[in-house]
Structures are given as C-alpha cells and as structure tokens.
Amino acid sequence: MVDLTSSPFDLNEADVAWVRSTIDSMTLDEKIGQLFINLNTSFEPSYLDGVVDRFHVGGMRYMGADAATVQEHIRYAQGRSRIPLLIASNPEMGGAGSADDGTLVSTHLQAGSNPDASIARDMGRVAGVETTAMGCNWAFAPIVDIHRNWRNTVVGTRSFGNTADVVIERAKAYFDGISESGTVCAMKHFPGDGVDERDQHVVTTWNTLSSDEWDATYGAVYREMIAHGVQSIMVGHIGAPALSRRLVPEIRDDELLPATLAPELIQGLLRGELGFNGLVVSDASLMLGLTSAMPRRDLVPAAIAAGCDMFLFFRDPEEDFGYMRDGYASGVISDERLDEALQRILGLKASLGLHRTPVDELVPPPSALAVVGSTEHHAIAARIADKTVTLVKDTEHNLPLNPAEHRRIRLYGVTGGSDFTGTDPGGYLTIAREELERRGFEVHTFRNAAERQAAGEEGVYFHTVMADEANGTYADKYDAAIVFANVAGFAQEATVRIRWSTPMAAEIPWYVTEVPTVFVSLNQPNHLIDVPMVKTMIHAHNPSREAISATIDKITGASEFQGTFNDNVWCGTFATDF
Known part of the structure; x- marks a missing residue:
C-alpha cells in the first residue's frame, strides 16, 4: 500500500x-x-x-x-x-x-x-x-x-x-x-x-x-x-x-x-x-x-x-x-x-x-548559475576548513614550523590514481607549494624516478633517486619535510592504501629521524597504518585550496587546530599513536 x-x-x-x-x-x-x-x-x-x-x-x-x-x-x-x-x-x-x-x-x-x-x-x-x-x-x-x-x-x-x-x-x-x-x-x-x-x-x-x-x-x-x-x-x-x-x-x-x-x-x-x-x-x-x-x-x-x-x-x-x-x-x-x-x-x-x-520554468535561467562556485560559497568552505583541519598527533612537538627556523622545506607528494570520475588528483601539490611560498618558505619539491624520466633525464632509477635523496647531507639541505598525501579513489579496488612510486621509494618518510617531518592527509583518515613512523600527522580532509591554506596556517602557528578525530585514525594497530 x-x-x-x-x-x-x-x-x-x-x-x-x-x-x-x-x-x-x-x-x-x-x-x-x-x-x-x-x-x-x-x-x-x-x-x-x-x-x-x-x-x-x-x-x-x-x-x-x-x-x-x-x-x-x-x-x-x-x-x-x-x-x-x-x-x-x-x-x-x-x-x-x-x-x-x-x-x-x-x-x-x-x-x-x-x-x-x-x-x-x-x-x-x-x-x-x-x-x-x-x-x-x-x-x-x-x-x-x-x-x-x-x-x-x-x-x-x-x-x-x-x-x-x-x-x-x-x-x-x-x-x-x-x-x-x-x-x-x-x-x-x-x-x-x-x-x-x-x-x-x-x-x-x-x-x-x-x-x-x-x-x-x-x-x-x-x-x-x-x-x-x-x-x-x-x-x-x-x-x-x-x-x-x-x-x-x-x-x-x-x-x-x-x-x-x-x-x-x-x-x-x-x-x-x-x-x-x-x-x-x-x-x-x-x-x-x-x-x-x-x-x-x-x-x-x-x-x-x-x-x-x-x-x-x-x-x-x-x-x-x-x-x-x-x-x-x-x-x-x-x-x-x-x-x-x-x-x-x-x-x-x-x-x-x-x-x-x-515546462519552461522547470530549470532556472542561466543567470541563476552565478551562485555556483561563488565567492560566498568558497568563504564558507574556508571557514569550515579552519574549524575541521585536525592535528592527529605531534608527539615530537615538531610544530609550529616557521620560515625563520625552517626556511628550506622538502615537499613530497603522495598521489593516488584518478578515480572513476576521471578527476585529476595531482593539482594539490602546486597549491601546497604556492601556499608555503606565500608564507615565506623556500620550497624544494621532490620528484620521483618516473617524474624525472618523464622530464627527459636518463639513467634514473629508484636506486639512483634514493642515493640522491637519502644521504648524510639531507639535514644540511633541508630544515623540515612536509608530505601531502592525496590518495583517493574507490570503485576500482576493494580497498585503497598508499602505493609508493617504487620499491623502497625515496619519498617514504625515512627522513623522520633527520628533520622535523609533517604528514598531511588530504583524503583518507587511515594513513598511519602505512606511515606509523611519522610523529606529526594532520588530517586536512580534502585537496581544496581552502583546506590546504588552512592547514599551512596551522602548521605555522597562525591559527589553532580545531578539528577532532575518532579512533579509526589509529587503525587498531600498534605503534601508530606514538
């Protein structure tokens, strides 16, 4: 009935x-x-x-x-x-x-x-x-x-x-x-x-x-x-x-x-x-x-x-x-x-x-589209980002980072594949670099072997990239490392985890023992299962400019963290919470 x-x-x-x-x-x-x-x-x-x-x-x-x-x-x-x-x-x-x-x-x-x-x-x-x-x-x-x-x-x-x-x-x-x-x-x-x-x-x-x-x-x-x-x-x-x-x-x-x-x-x-x-x-x-x-x-x-x-x-x-x-x-x-x-x-x-x-009123006129992506709506997104960017842990007290003490930033990007919508997941790293530079940092963006090969370099393999990156001069070149991870995607895999660019990839946070290291998730809340070694973990929730800008404000101490998290972030696994 x-x-x-x-x-x-x-x-x-x-x-x-x-x-x-x-x-x-x-x-x-x-x-x-x-x-x-x-x-x-x-x-x-x-x-x-x-x-x-x-x-x-x-x-x-x-x-x-x-x-x-x-x-x-x-x-x-x-x-x-x-x-x-x-x-x-x-x-x-x-x-x-x-x-x-x-x-x-x-x-x-x-x-x-x-x-x-x-x-x-x-x-x-x-x-x-x-x-x-x-x-x-x-x-x-x-x-x-x-x-x-x-x-x-x-x-x-x-x-x-x-x-x-x-x-x-x-x-x-x-x-x-x-x-x-x-x-x-x-x-x-x-x-x-x-x-x-x-x-x-x-x-x-x-x-x-x-x-x-x-x-x-x-x-x-x-x-x-x-x-x-x-x-x-x-x-x-x-x-x-x-x-x-x-x-x-x-x-x-x-x-x-x-x-x-x-x-x-x-x-x-x-x-x-x-x-x-x-x-x-x-x-x-x-x-x-x-x-x-x-x-x-x-x-x-x-x-x-x-x-x-x-x-x-x-x-x-x-x-x-x-x-x-x-x-x-x-x-x-x-x-x-x-x-x-x-x-x-x-x-x-x-x-x-x-x-x-x-019938001719079932759809609004073209002028109604002025609200789509409007300045007002992006301001709402910015206010929400300020409230929700979450500090999951900072057990070594790496924060805040500031240009006076941590001017030279090594910036890493961990990018998942495009999901079934075809959305490009890679634009976040450019936004992160721009936002860091706007605050006075000197940013050095890491490129993995595939990216260097695509740029025309010859004789580049994961072994050579590791040798270039992971050596005793790392702390002499960089004052801090920030990793942004935008690992999204569903509908193509039974589950989604970080997939590094190569075996023993140079972007995996081996450098946590060398310089203050901050890991920022722009998507999934469960990355500590794959990077338990990082001592400072932030969940920014999404890869928008508003979310990334709010995150960097909080990394630098310009604003306080207000976001909260639930126990899923620890992945029910030993060593993720210290």
Missing part, C-alpha cells in the same frame, strides 16, 4: 489525482520507462531524443561538466519529456561532484570532525543552492553509513563518523540545509556500509552485524531519518545475513542476496519494520555487488520485484528495457508492484511540484 497523503509525500487531493490520472494515461512502455534512471553519457540533443522518446525514463543523472553545460542539458531534457523528470546529482561535498565548477565545501567526515553541527547544514545548503541553480531536484545524499571498520575506504571520507549518534546528528543537519532549496534527498546505502572492508563497486559486500547490533546502530539511523522526513532511500548492493535470517529463518547461506535483490530487506525490514513510505532507488546497476549475483536478464526485473521503485542506470538501454518488460510479462513484476512503484515515482515528482510548474 502507498499512502501519498502521508509523509514523505504529503500530497493533497489534486496532487494524488494527477498521479493517478497520469499513471492511467501511460502506455505499458511509458510505465516501464518510468522505472529507469538513465546515466546521460552525452550532452548531444540527439542522444537525449533517443533516451526520452524511446525509453521514456523517469529520471536522469548526467556525467560531469561545467554548470552551464549541465543546466542547458537539463533544460533540453525537461522540454523533451512528456512527464517531468527527476534530475539527480551527487552533492556529497557541496556543489563539487555535481558540476566541475561547483564548490567543494566539505567531505562528510570533515563535517563530522568538529562539535559544530552547523557545518553539515552549511554543506547541505550550498549543495542545494548550487544544484538547484543547474536544474537538479534530487540529491543522492546524505550518506548515512557508519565507518565502523577503519579498513573500509569506500566510506572512509564519505561517512560522518564511526557512531550512529554523530551520523544521525549530521545527516539531519545536511538534510535540513539542502531542503532549504526544495531538493529531495535519497540517503544511502541501506542496509549500511562501513562494516565490510571491501567496496561493493567491485564485489558484493556484507553488513555482518548481529540483528541486535544493527538495530542499535544502522537501524537507529534509518528510524531517525525516516521520522525526520527523508523522501527516498538508495539501497546498496550490500547483504545483511543476520537481518535476512531474522525475517526468513529458513534462508540458506547460498540464497542470501544483496539488499537490492532481497525482498525481505526492502519490503520486510525497510517498508515493514521501519515503516518507510517513500521511494526506494537501487544503487548503480553496473556495480559488481549486483551484477555478480545473478544474470542481468533476471536481476533487472528482480530488483523491482524485491521492492526497488527505480532502477539506477542502464547497461545497454535496449537490453535492460527489454529485460524489464519481459519481467513484467512473465509475472516477475506483478501489476500491484508496478503500480506501487509508479505511484511513488509520480508521487515524488508531485511533492516537488513538477506537475504544476510550466
């Missing part, structure tokens, strides 16, 4: 009538199409013509581009569609991630790394303002996973913290902030990531908490957020053995499925026990956590039959549309289940007022 007059839809009689009459007016192909959210891989109008005219999709998520390109793309799509579209974005850090020129305000972990809960609200508010200006109306956020396992890097920076209490507090604040712009949210990833150390992009993962433990932690998060009014929930490709067994006691181990395909978890737990009335959307359907569970022809309709209302992304539009239609024809998707899904999809659109908005 779907109650469109209750939370989170809260529709009036006229709105409900629109939902019902629209469903009744649809062809079968239009009904099937509404179940899909397309990942728009082209900005060409002819591409959108095919997506809208042939597959009648209910929603879209676009690939990365500047805000003006995104806005024009959305405008064309809305103008082409008979039924207004849900336009999703991924504003997990503010406007960044939704547009190339959006503001990186804060990561989720950063927003949980200071007692001030308004940080999360500011992040959500900027996210809403910038994405709404582009024409988006649906946020795949906040992330309400709990970072219980320090080895889990897919949510290492994408979780507000390691306890249910901090996740609940900050997720509510984010939701309240983004709701100021009228955006609806899809919190994720039910039944909860952060227990398994692996990444469901590349393997099915499992929330292995006991039933009671889950109820007290993840269950508490979902109960609180549902009561707070969240409109939709993204189901992850994450299984929950204890929960499935609680609801289906006779289920065998080899019958356990990720939640996306598990009716006992969506309909029994989320709908039944937790009472969620809103829309359920699957996580991306190309992730191995889903695709390794059963053949594609079966899993496409099985996700809807299990209780998902919308299916995130085609693999091949023609194939997946056919699989979904075949699943309906064969009875895998019942008439009742299809109608329930359509009611929630149209109900969410009606709750946004899309059905009452003239």
